[in-house]
Amino acid sequence: MKCPFCHKDNDKVIDSRSSDAGRTIRRRRLCLSCNRRFTTHERVVDGYRLFVIKKDKGRVPFDRDKIIAGLQKACVKRPVSAEQIQQIADRIEEAIFRSYDKEVPSSVIGELVMKYLRAIDKIAYIRFASVYKDFKNPTELIDEVTRTLQQAEPVEQLRLFEQ
Ligand SMILES: [Zn+2]
Incomplete structure (x- = not known):
């Protein structure tokens, strides 16, 4: 391999x-x-194939590479290694396959990506969230940034990369 x-x-x-x-x-x-x-x-x-149900109800095959591409885009010039991106993709993929059998809403994937990005790099998280959440005005973005900064670090962050 x-x-x-x-x-x-x-x-x-x-x-x-x-x-x-x-x-x-x-x-x-x-x-x-x-x-x-x-x-x-x-x-x-x-x-066997898992499908992702998009917001517009379209159905596309689950594609791990798309998750990785989204993570990479959010992490450009951030101190997140290629290895960490692979690990996050692993965690997301495992979480999805554990809970969904045939179809998974794209919103579930988006939320998982945000959860891990928030734990590892807040700038990358804000980048991803600003596209994903489609903020309507700067105030919404500022509110999200403020909320993110106030949040306690998830305990999971401490254990995420120990394996
Ligand atoms: Zn090698």
Whole structure:
């Protein structure tokens, strides 16, 4: 498996877990070239697919890459590593597959992305929220910023990246 950080194909599996009621196998891999860890997901190909229901009621296949793209966009020039972005995407994906079987509202995904961004980087969170929440005027944005700054750090933040 090609390492997402150094792009070498030289890794070993350090942990395998079945999730999503056995339909997905999650493997934690260690890149032997750069020593970083990454996660791969193997899925049964035929039949099973999770769909995202968008605000306009459109239905699109769930796509982890879209979550990563959204996270990357929010984290441009912020001190959030590619590895942390992968970890957040893992957490979001696991949370979704644990609770949703066939369809998941896009709002659930948006809320999860905001939850993790808020925990890791408030600027990235505000960026994402300002697009996602579609603030109608600067006051709404300022209110959100104020609320975010007043919020106590979620306990989860402390444990998020310890694994
Ligand atoms: Zn590597």
